[in-house]
Amino acid sequence: MKNNKNKIDKVNHIAIAVNDIKTAGKVWSKTLGCNVSKIKELPEHGVKVIFVKFLNLKIEFIEPLGRNSPIKKYLSKNPNGGIHHICFEVKDINKAKEQVLQNGVKILNDGLIKNGAHDKPVIFLNPSDFTGTLVELEET
Amino acid sequence: MKNNKNKIDKVNHIAIAVNDIKTAGKVWSKTLGCNVSKIKELPEHGVKVIFVKFLNLKIEFIEPLGRNSPIKKYLSKNPNGGIHHICFEVKDINKAKEQVLQNGVKILNDGLIKNGAHDKPVIFLNPSDFTGTLVELEET
Numbered sequence A, B: 001m002k003n004n005k006n007k008i009d010k011v012n013h014i015a016i017a018v019n020d021i022k023t024a025g026k027v028w029s030k031t032l033g034c035n036v037s038k039i040k041e042l043p044e045h046g047v048k049v050i051f052v053k054f055l056n057l058k059i060e061f062i063e064p065l066g067r068n069s070p071i072k073k074y075l076s077k078n079p080n081g082g083i084h085h086i087c088f089e090v091k092d093i094n095k096a097k098e099q100v101l102q103n104g105v106k107i108l109n110d111g112l113i114k115n116g117a118h119d120k121p122v123i124f125l126n127p128s129d130f131t132g133t134l135v136e137l138e139e140t
Helices: A021-032 A072-077 A093-102 B021-032 B072-077 B093-102
Strands: A011-017 A040-042 A047-053 A058-064 A082-090 A121-125 A135-139 B011-017 B040-042 B047-053 B058-064 B082-090 B121-125 B135-139
Touching: A011 B011, A021 A047, A021 A058, A082 A093, A082 B082, A093 A121, A093 A135, B021 B047, B021 B058, B082 B093, B093 B121, B093 B135
Parallel strands: A011 A058, A082 A135, B011 B058, B082 B135
Antiparallel strands: A011 A082, A040 A047, A047 A058, A121 A135, B011 B082, B040 B047, B047 B058, B121 B135
16 A cells, blocks of 8 residues: 555454353353453443453453344344454544545445444444455544 | 463454455455565465454464365355454463363364464364354463
């Protein structure tokens, strides 16, 4: 890439979708000895969340909340749960969006930049255009 | 956990399985501006690999190599590719294995500790016992 001003160099978090974050938190803390946060409800994003902090990044477990939760479809296909998305940090979400579109990758939610679960502007890349992987870009 | 001597505190890498790592590398480097390594063949592990380094961890793209590649089944279910596993670092793989088994989580490959793609001892946790998520533990 010629213009690498908006180069992505840091993973913010990995999100794992499950049907029950309380149970998931117990399984991970017992088996791997990691520290799990309290449950946080984010009704505006249709999820409940717990955070597991590691030295170099955090993992977020997400459980559907409400009728229109955006992770319901994923869980109907993956009833045991699974790795839902990877979130990267970007300095400028507008430049990142432009760069993504220039490379023929669609943006979900009609291409709109919205505030994500951390109350920062985010976009989600269309997995079909991007190695089957749901990627979130978050302005930091 | 009472005994946290074998506490897991660092993610080593995220692995993304794809049918064609060369194309995947191009898509990621163009769209996100990240630097992609050369292709490495690991016939003993049934994969070809490219590495993408970020400040806090690396992502590995894996493509099936040979007839008995362990990622063929995943790709037949996810033909576009997808996030295959997360690898965590552990200090003592034997202790980690014991802790995993004590918590009722099965270990793949008949429970054997084998040398992984980085030539270090690894185990893989059974996703069905572990929030649908394939987790690799690697002794560092």
